[in-house]
Amino acid sequence: MRLEGRSSGQGVRSQAEGDGAVNGTSKKRVAVVGARGLVGQELCSLLLRHPTLELSHCWSTQELTGDNSNPVPGAPAIQAWNGGAGVDAVLLATPHGASAQLAAEALDQGAVVIDLSGDLRIKDLALWEATYEQTHPCPGLVDMAVYGLTELARDEIKNAQLIANPGCYPTSVLLAVKPLVQADLLQPDATLISDSKSGVSGAGASPKASTQYANVHENFYAYGVGNHRHAPEIQAHLGGPKIMFVPHLLPCFRGILSTIYVQPREGLGMKEIHAALSEQYAQETFVRVLPAGEQPSLHAVQNTNNCLLGVAAVSSGVVITSAIDNLQKGAAGQALQNMNLALGLQESEGLL
Incomplete structure (x- = not known):
């Protein structure tokens, strides 16, 4: 896992930026991991109507068998997690204990990451481990993550590569x-x-x-x-x-x-x-x-x-x-607010 120079999100160019130039589109590419959950479905619905973002991928870390269609009409079919390659941002609607490692992999690909689980919300590792009753999967990411209570952390979010979406x-x-x-x-x-x-x-x-x-x-x-x-x-x-x-x-x-x-x-x-x-x-x-x-x-x-x-x-x-x-201000909506800020877009895009 390579984290050097990632604390502010400066100087990181994702693979998707190159893809966008090739494809001739100005839309930033966004992926949702965990699209079959209620929060994941809400994220997909919001992204499908976003004017300047493209919901390009819906990924799953679970074994894919049978019907891999997306429960949200018009959203991409569910595909196997590829480590976060080829997108500008990744939204993790995945369980605590699993999200942090996915975040680390997506950061290595240069993506902005918004984690909607509880993995990165508490800075005190001892308190987190007592609360979630397990060893933290990626303690090196905790200090890097910005707690994304948007209205009270706007300046930090604008410069963030990794955002812990509040509960x-x-x-x-x-x-x-x-x-x-x-x-x-x-x-x-x-x-x-x-x-x-x-x-x-x-x-x-x-x-x-x-x-x-x-x-x-x-x-x-x-x-x-x-x-x-x-x-x-x-x-x-x-x-x-x-x-x-x-x-x-x-x-x-x-x-x-x-x-x-x-x-x-x-x-x-x-x-x-x-x-x-x-x-x-x-x-x-x-x-x-x-x-x-x-x-x-x-x-x-x-x-x-x-x-x-x-x-x-x-x-x-x-x-x-x-x-x-x-499901919105308490999860997907606030995550989209945070992603808009982190990607340099208008904060309210796709939410009004």
Whole structure:
């Protein structure tokens, strides 16, 4: 694995750039690995309508037998992984524990890599290994990866060759509270509480008893309490105060709503919290702070790359509600945002 000179992505020319000149096209070539999963399908759908990117390959690392057609109409047939050759960018919609090695191979081919697994999100290797209960497959890539919470890491993403796409729950929580921690508006010794709910697509495409219709319909419950893998990720990138995170499963297909309870510093309240978030996101395309007292809903964000934030006062503090689509802003949409930036394109291309 050759990583010299890759930390900023400068001076790296992919094989695909030469191919583009030969083919006479200005479109950059992009590949999706894991196109049969729900996130992979979402990536394919977004890329097919992108004005300046070509979905040229869909690769699989699993043995290909029988029908290799793509579940997304119009997308390329599934082919065997070739190490990432011949494309400008690779999107890894692959499981944790497998993605990092694929990323290393694609980096060696000069591709920009966006990893949608959890392999590169946590810098502390001991914490990652405790969270995922395995030895990290490629520890040398961890420091190189930029954590791609787009609105809060734009400058780093623009110069990145390797991007760790945030998890869906962390995206919903961090967009709501990280600016407040950075501005020192919250009591440092007060625990934040995030009561987060997700549709069943967050569990992936593989069949599980817990996501079968009979167990989800007219039902609602907490899961992963105290041991969900997104809790350490949220804490690692939040810094500052401790956060108590509890996820729940909603009887719907897509969307996340996080209700977050915060304690402002003495003398501050809902007005200051709302003003800080409004100022932070005033010029953003995909994050919007609602007027004080208004609350977001899943219907307002489903099938979009948007994040809607609501702020309200309660007797013991301030409540921030954050709504996103877990398959878009929480996964494929944010990955496309990051890829646009890393490839020098307009951030919103293919997402509006």
